[in-house]
Amino acid sequence: MQGVRVLEILVLWNDGAITMLPITHKRMSTSSFSRRNALKTGLAASLGLSSGLAFSMDTKVSRKESDTKGHNLPFRVSLNTSTLMAYELPVDQQIDLIAGAGFDGTELWMRDIQAYLEKGGSRAGLREKLEAGNLVLENIIGFSNWCHDDPEERKKALEVLRQEMEIIADLGGGYIATPVMGMTQLDPANFDAYAERYRAILELGDQTGVYPLLELWGMGALHKVSDCAQITIASGHPKAAMLLDIYHVHRGGNTWDTVDVLNGGRMPVIHMNDYPATPAWNELTDGDRVLPGEGSCPFGTVIPKLYHAGFRGGFSVELFNQGYWAKWDAAEMLAQSYACTVEVLRKAMEGVG
Numbered sequence: 001m002q003g004v005r006v007l008e009i010l011v012l013w014n015d016g017a018i019t020m021l022p023i024t025h026k027r028m029s030t031s032s033f034s035r036r037n038a039l040k041t042g043l044a045a046s047l048g049l050s051s052g053l054a055f056s057m058d059t060k061v062s063r064k065e066s067d068t069k070g071h072n073l074p075f076r077v078s079l080n081t082s083t084l085m086a087y088e089l090p091v092d093q094q095i096d097l098i099a100g101a102g103f104d105g106t107e108l109w110m111r112d113i114q115a116y117l118e119k120g121g122s123r124a125g126l127r128e129k130l131e132a133g134n135l136v137l138e139n140i141i142g143f144s145n146w147c148h149d150d151p152e153e154r155k156k157a158l159e160v161l162r163q164e165m166e167i168i169a170d171l172g173g174g175y176i177a178t179p180v181m182g183m184t185q186l187d188p189a190n191f192d193a194y195a196e197r198y199r200a201i202l203e204l205g206d207q208t209g210v211y212p213l214l215e216l217w218g219m220g221a222l223h224k225v226s227d228c229a230q231i232t233i234a235s236g237h238p239k240a241a242m243l244l245d246i247y248h249v250h251r252g253g254n255t256w257d258t259v260d261v262l263n264g265g266r267m268p269v270i271h272m273n274d275y276p277a278t279p280a281w282n283e284l285t286d287g288d289r290v291l292p293g294e295g296s297c298p299f300g301t302v303i304p305k306l307y308h309a310g311f312r313g314g315f316s317v318e319l320f321n322q323g324y325w326a327k328w329d330a331a332e333m334l335a336q337s338y339a340c341t342v343e344v345l346r347k348a349m350e351g352v353g
Helices: 033-045 081-087 091-100 110-118 123-132 151-171 188-208 225-234 246-251 299-308 322-327 330-349
Strands: 004-014 017-026 076-080 105-109 136-141 175-179 211-215 269-272 314-317
Touching (some): 076 136, 076 330, 081 091, 081 105, 081 322, 081 330, 091 123, 091 330, 110 151, 123 151, 188 211, 188 225, 314 330
Parallel strands (some): 076 105, 175 211
Antiparallel strands (some): 004 017
């Protein structure tokens, strides 16, 4: 294990703004990677759940679904690279480590991809790494003001999105996360306008082959699942889809009781994490997210509901937990993320058919 240092990174969304917080973390060591990967592989080999129905929504993938899967769950187990943010790894190294840890897919951050390209890396090179690692490119995390009330801001945002979508298409991906940026609250009288704005970026997807997922943020303007569903449906576009997050559903004051009224087959990926019982839901921050099974989410109810609603996509681990970063290197972070997620999903699906 190498030395400890301080890094400033993006971790919090609060009152319409992204906040940079200082964190202390350990630099990556690969000394424990083989041991942990072997332990995780043994756990995966013990799983015995059969796969479910096929997606009802086309999903671009960079591998065959049946290839080298380390479990028999009816979902993919993936990793959002926010979980590795503190280790400052270039995106090509992130891909190698995620693949080596046994994940089925990944969500990359656009800023990491752009930094790699600016230093001479190629889109083709990243795509080759994803394919060599048998990783589904679930989604790309980007930020733009596509729903801003200012038409000029929206115009600039659409051009940014087009460029980002073209990069994603070259990497073999089919989706980009599109939270509602630059707004602190939604106006109920303007929901038709929000739906029109969402449709406008979906039509960019028609041109590029990469479709925007309307992302729920528990501390943002779009924090209610019902509002997210309303905008998605009102867009009237056949590729419209939502991006949910276990933590954000709770943080937004939503209930799990009716999550199964959604069409899970239209959701290619869901962000996977957990949340503590305290503090109260409206006092939680992004940094409070914990590994699946270490919090109070009723996964035994939630996962079967999503399954019966048709979800067969990727559960992608997304964490911003400074405590984990301070005590674990990247290899350990990956091993814990994979093992905890598989175990939670396995237990939740016991007896579900």
